[in-house]
Amino acid sequence: MTWPGRVSLNRWSTLKLKMEIATIAEVLRDKIRSLSARVGIVGLGYVGLPLAVEFAKAGFRVTGIDLQESKIASLRRGESYIQDVAESELRPLVESGKLTATSDFSVVADLDTINICVPTPLRKTKDPDMSFVVSACQEIARHMTPGKLIILESTTYPGTTDELLLPMLEAGGLKVGQDFFLCFSPERVDPGNPKYQTANIPKVVGGITPACTEMGTLFYSQALERVVPVSSTSVAEMVKLLENTFRMINIGLVNELALMCDRMGINVWEVIDAAATKPFGFMPFYPGPGLGGHCIPIDPFYLSWKSKQAGIEARFIELAGYINGQMPHFVLDKIQSALNDRSKPLRGSHVHILGVAYKRDIDDVRESPALDIIHLLRRRGANVTYSDPFVPSIRLDDSTLASQDAEAFVGSCDCVVIVTDHASFDYAAVVENAPLIVDTRNALKGFESDKIVRL
Numbered sequence: 001m002t003w004p005g006r007v008s009l010n011r012w013s014t015l016k017l018k019m020e021i022a023t024i025a026e027v028l029r030d031k032i033r034s035l036s037a038r039v040g041i042v043g044l045g046y047v048g049l050p051l052a053v054e055f056a057k058a059g060f061r062v063t064g065i066d067l068q069e070s071k072i073a074s075l076r077r078g079e080s081y082i083q084d085v086a087e088s089e090l091r092p093l094v095e096s097g098k099l100t101a102t103s104d105f106s107v108v109a110d111l112d113t114i115n116i117c118v119p120t121p122l123r124k125t126k127d128p129d130m131s132f133v134v135s136a137c138q139e140i141a142r143h144m145t146p147g148k149l150i151i152l153e154s155t156t157y158p159g160t161t162d163e164l165l166l167p168m169l170e171a172g173g174l175k176v177g178q179d180f181f182l183c184f185s186p187e188r189v190d191p192g193n194p195k196y197q198t199a200n201i202p203k204v205v206g207g208i209t210p211a212c213t214e215m216g217t218l219f220y221s222q223a224l225e226r227v228v229p230v231s232s233t234s235v236a237e238m239v240k241l242l243e244n245t246f247r248m249i250n251i252g253l254v255n256e257l258a259l260m261c262d263r264m265g266i267n268v269w270e271v272i273d274a275a276a277t278k279p280f281g282f283m284p285f286y287p288g289p290g291l292g293g294h295c296i297p298i299d300p301f302y303l304s305w306k307s308k309q310a311g312i313e314a315r316f317i318e319l320a321g322y323i324n325g326q327m328p329h330f331v332l333d334k335i336q337s338a339l340n341d342r343s344k345p346l347r348g349s350h351v352h353i354l355g356v357a358y359k360r361d362i363d364d365v366r367e368s369p370a371l372d373i374i375h376l377l378r379r380r381g382a383n384v385t386y387s388d389p390f391v392p393s394i395r396l397d398d399s400t401l402a403s404q405d406a407e408a409f410v411g412s413c414d415c416v417v418i419v420t421d422h423a424s425f426d427y428a429a430v431v432e433n434a435p436l437i438v439d440t441r442n443a444l445k446g447f448e449s450d451k452i453v454r455l
């Protein structure tokens, strides 16, 4: 055999390979464009369910996969368990078969696209807990077939998609960018935000290869208003961490300012409101009883963990984490001295908390500072009750507390503490009836009374 013959054989196989790649990509592109791609969403929580609804509304057939049987059962009945997902929107999608749910990962084999939206909490040591992502990805890898687009949406440290997911998905012999496509796209949903929801929040997406980014961009553009492609999965992962670290550090700054203002007898809320009149170069952040939710108190530690491995201490994050972590203790001290000023000891006093969700008008208590404050108050011997129209009960270490009727308790307790400024609380009635109020959110802005102690 002559050398030129071998060259032409190689050329032929390269060409054939290129055609196969083009075919796999082209088939998936066509399915996405024609909305015939079978969409899968793994993890049907605050992030996954709204996303599943958005793709089903766009016309795709969507299968949600979750391990929690109660969620699967609710969805099959067309019932929403996420505040931001209206039942009137969900039910027709379920009834028309556009949205189905299962706990059986074998459906993965028939899916064309899969978004992973499982939790990424911290371990007690503040290290990333990747067990949910790993277990979901292992299940996907077990049922992997060529021609799929896989997108991780769970917030995580830079490098996760590349270093952790890619080896699992390629273990069966398929090649990324050729046989399947892999991206990271941070979820930016803000529960309870009436203006910005899944469909109109710009979606950042970065792929392992340019073909992956292109596929991810095409996919999201079918259902969401704006897609922002970036050059790699690590950039996309870092975008989310920058956004949440920015918030966490700025909140740490105003919390520290609140501590300073408290010592100096200055109203920190007035300071921030006046500073916010500057039309450029300033963005207001507000102090509060501490950080809450599944994002801001957690995500920055994913970054500090990873940056430590790269030899850089994330000092801003550690400092802001420390200051924010002190806020529930500061609130406790405020309550104690407010009671003491009225010759009442904290021990044995009845403290009624208004709002236990981590922010206004939502039902999520994950990492809520209210839980810390209640715990600290009980440890110092106070009797604690609470009212929250969104949270019927909370689980504490050794017991369950049920929400009480605010009207009945505000007047009969020794001190009301506003921890979450839900819009539906009757603040005028609180000022009128409560003997003493510690307001950690400036919910009583505009009210003047000796009973009010502000953060």
Ligand SMILES: NC(=O)c1ccc[n+]([C@@H]2O[C@H](COP(=O)([O-])OP(=O)(O)OC[C@H]3O[C@@H](n4cnc5c(N)ncnc54)[C@H](O)[C@@H]3O)[C@@H](O)[C@H]2O)c1
Binding pocket: 042, 043, 044, 045, 046, 047, 048, 065, 066, 067, 068, 071, 117, 118, 119, 120, 132, 133, 135, 136, 153, 154, 155, 156, 187, 188, 189, 190, 191, 294, 295
């Ligand atoms: N909640 C938010 O506001 C928000 C905003 C932006 C980003 N995020 C990120 O999105 C991710 C998901 O957060 P969330 O708030 O939706 O969490 P969530 O707890 O509300 O939902 C996660 C769901 O995943 C399911 N699950 C866990 N392991 C699974 C597995 N192996 N297979 C299938 N399902 C599994 C759980 O049962 C749960 O229903 C996290 O990384 C979070 O940091 C959350």
